[in-house]
Amino acid sequence: MKSTTRFRQLIERPEVLPALGGYDALSATVAEQAGGEVVYMSGSSVSTSVHGGPDVGLTTMTEMVERARSMVEAVDVPVFCDADTGYGNPLNVARTVESYERAGVAGVHIEDQTFPKRCGHFEGTDVVPVEEMEQKLRAATDARTDDDFVVIARTDARATAGLDAAIERGYAYADAGADVLFVEALRSEAELRRVAETVGGEVPLLANMTEGGKTPLYAAEEFEAFGYDVVLYPATGFKAAAKALQDVYREILTTGTQEGVMDRLLSWSERNELTGLDAVTEREQRYATDDSDAA
Missing domain, CATH: 3.20.20.60 (Phosphoenolpyruvate-binding domains)
Known part of the structure; x- marks a missing residue:
């Protein structure tokens, strides 16, 4: 449709x-x-x-x-x-x-x-x-x-x-x-x-x-x-994102580490899931070539 x-x-x-x-x-x-x-x-x-x-x-x-x-x-x-x-x-x-x-x-x-x-x-x-x-x-x-x-x-x-x-x-x-x-x-x-x-x-x-x-x-x-x-x-999402950026950046500059805001960040796996990394990797593998067969 x-x-x-x-x-x-x-x-x-x-x-x-x-x-x-x-x-x-x-x-x-x-x-x-x-x-x-x-x-x-x-x-x-x-x-x-x-x-x-x-x-x-x-x-x-x-x-x-x-x-x-x-x-x-x-x-x-x-x-x-x-x-x-x-x-x-x-x-x-x-x-x-x-x-x-x-x-x-x-x-x-x-x-x-x-x-x-x-x-x-x-x-x-x-x-x-x-x-x-x-x-x-x-x-x-x-x-x-x-x-x-x-x-x-x-x-x-x-x-x-x-x-x-x-x-x-x-x-x-x-x-x-x-x-x-x-x-x-x-x-x-x-x-x-x-x-x-x-x-x-x-x-x-x-x-x-x-x-x-x-x-x-x-x-x-x-x-x-x-x-x-x-x-x-x-603009609700935009304002939420901007506020999160303010808080996280200030935390890093104040403390020198992101440890204090880790619970407010996407995890490594959550980021990859959000951006569809597995699907991209699967497509990469579909078109990959075996270098050993080259020549």
């Missing part, structure tokens, strides 16, 4: 779909091995891992697509991705969709922020006119060659114009062809429920769970009860 078709089926099932956020091939592999049915490529996590700074629109489309391709090649489950603003006008959006689709991605979300964009939970975001975003969505759906490729419309209007404006944009984006709606940075259960009770009747809904952001933390089952279909956990 195509990954795009599988992704659509997972969105359409009655149970909410948790989407663990990754940022490279290894994090995607860990997410899949943990039981993730999909992997989400977090733009925020990729951005920070590429240039070491905040998510303020510094990462390019080609950097994002190349990272997506490596994640797709590492796992068997569908991978869907942050595509920021589409990296320009509707023609840029079309090229973005074409590039992600060729990389094997199952879907993308495109947002209505102005450029340069920034994390939707930062202060200082702004949005483009609704008509501009509608044209981007039409360009996105026209550009895909696989009708099952999922185009997710994200609106950041809640932060700039309020909940009513965000809902109005949701209706407009559904009419423009979006397969799923993502209303970013909702502030409460009441707001989440209102989106579900209104525009949720038009298209499936995606919610974002980012720790420390503007949306309170809710469990996946709660989102299902609210009426949502997909829940992102975009």
Whole structure:
């Protein structure tokens, strides 16, 4: 089954779909091995891992697509991705969709922020006119060659114009062809429920769970009860990895040894199992030659 078709089926099932956020091939592999049915490529996590700074629109489309391709090649489950603003006008959006689709991605979300964009939970975001975003969505759906490729419309209007404006944009984006709606940075259960009770009747809904952001933390089952279909956990893994690096590096520099953190590291065998060393060794042996027979 195509990954795009599988992704659509997972969105359409009655149970909410948790989407663990990754940022490279290894994090995607860990997410899949943990039981993730999909992997989400977090733009925020990729951005920070590429240039070491905040998510303020510094990462390019080609950097994002190349990272997506490596994640797709590492796992068997569908991978869907942050595509920021589409990296320009509707023609840029079309090229973005074409590039992600060729990389094997199952879907993308495109947002209505102005450029340069920034994390939707930062202060200082702004949005483009609704008509501009509608044209981007039409360009996105026209550009895909696989009708099952999922185009997710994200609106950041809640932060700039309020909940009513965000809902109005949701209706407009559904009419423009979006397969799923993502209303970013909702502030409460009441707001989440209102989106579900209104525009949720038009298209499936995606919610974002980012720790420390503007949306309170809710469990996946709660989102299902609210009426949502997909829940992102975009940067949880990245922040866990970064915290572990901080702690381990400080321990080594303070004590001169890693002995004090050995219980927090993968063992030698666990690392080899995670990276599939046995399978690689088997392939090496299949193509090995006996030097004694040479000549």
